[in-house]
Amino acid sequence: MSDSKQASEVVFKDVGKMAVFKKTHTVILKNCSFTVESGKLTVLIGPSGCGKTTIINLIAGYERPDIGEVQIDGKRIIGPNWERLVVFQETALFPWLTCYENIMFGPLARQVMSKEEAHQETLNLLVKVGLEDFRDKYPSQLSGGMQRRAELARALINQPKVMLMDEPFRGLDAMTRQLMQEYYLNLFEETNASHVFVTSEVDEAIILADNLLVMTNKPSKIKKIIEIDLPRPRNWNMVTSKRYLEIKAEALELLHEEAIKASTASGKVDVDLSGLLETTRAD
């Protein structure tokens, strides 16, 4: 897939975001500032409920900040569009279309490719994600890992400027997950987009990232940015290297610090807010 566009930069400027449910207000993000570097793979990791999905939603344009700004290449993000695409944790493939039809959907709907071009691009991507033998299957006929791969292809065919991955491999068993990470890394290295990847798995975070952003508890902001100076292309032998273990030890220490703070917060009980955030998204 040839691409001559310069990859995009996303900047969070002192962002604040609240979640409102009936009469309760919870501050999710506060003074949250960071940069998603152009063409890099930025990974967000942090305690559950800390606003990682909120950040994805803000970049995607599904939500807008209450305070501050989210910018792409200097312009404020005001809504969703094909330039910033999300791959979710749960599948979002159209159940009534085959794998092939799902992938072709975007460019045809936007009328930016002819049927012939779209067909060719779809076939290329199917091979890249290892689904060429499953092109005529419906999503329900695909395993979890296969569905994810189809979703990656469906997003990438649009050549977005920013790819947003919200814990896309959560729930997959270890072997499938590793396979998915390999496919994903290959695709990342080939495309010219800037990627933001949210995960709660430390090993996944390190093996994927150029920049690892560790988040604090709510009200969340970036606690530390760890630059992952492991060479690309990444491979699994790296996970036993001294440098990898150094990075992992640092990340674990930071996360543990936040986890302890959260569990000993006086007078506060660890309440499950995931349902609450779903409601806000629908507003």
Added chain:
Amino acid sequence: MESKPDGKGEGRILIEHVEKVYDPEGVNVHACRDCNADIQPGEFAMVVGPSGCGKTTLLNAIAGFDNATGGAIYLDGKKIAAPDIIQSPGADRIVVFQGGALFPWKTVMGNIIYGPVMQGKMRVDEAVSEARDLMGRLGLSREIEPLYPGNLSSGMKRQVEIIRALINDPKVLLLDEPFRALDNMSKGLMHEYLLSVFELTRKTIFFITHDLEEAVFLADRIFVMTTRPGTFKAVIDIDIPRPRDFRVLTTERFVEIREHVKAQVEEESMKAFEAGERELA
């Protein structure tokens, strides 16, 4: 492996030539074959293996939810699974489930005291006092007592479930991927919690997982199961001293053992993969 000096010396699980075949007249699914293991009193035993290899089947047989169709399982000499007995669950071996099994209509305290009170082993006030003692020693705030499970995070629910199991003073705790659904951070805290439970009570623990880091971090020994029909192909000793904390995860010895376990399991996972096992989504 000697039993711990401060344990009661109870909770030895002897698994002898255990076999489990489902539906022998019809589809004939051979879940386990010739499983053998001698889990010592107060041992933290982890069971790992590819999806669908028979780990849960074995746990169900130990728990008394299901029976073995061949061989036998003994708990401190008492036969608890075998073709010639009728299996039944008991308070001497309690399961902490993956999906959670707290009664949604009862409060945290109501859930915890249910067992001993229902069985007539304790009066309500005794049970409440015992519950508070356990919660205190394991760092759970009394503020959660009147809350319902629906108000708790997944991690906290698991903590309550473990206390609910412990208050019945079982010999064995059986855990079937109890932390699977938790995010990494909560999981880490749960590991610390479980280890403090283990240090405090020295119950025998039989824990099934897919997470190999979790396995190596928690275990005294890891039992690796083959693909279906499952049998134990390797037993790996974890010679990392206790008490362990998260810093152990990045030490050389830990990584060495983990890679070894990984290689063992991967061999089996490949076979299962090729046999077309669907991944658990």
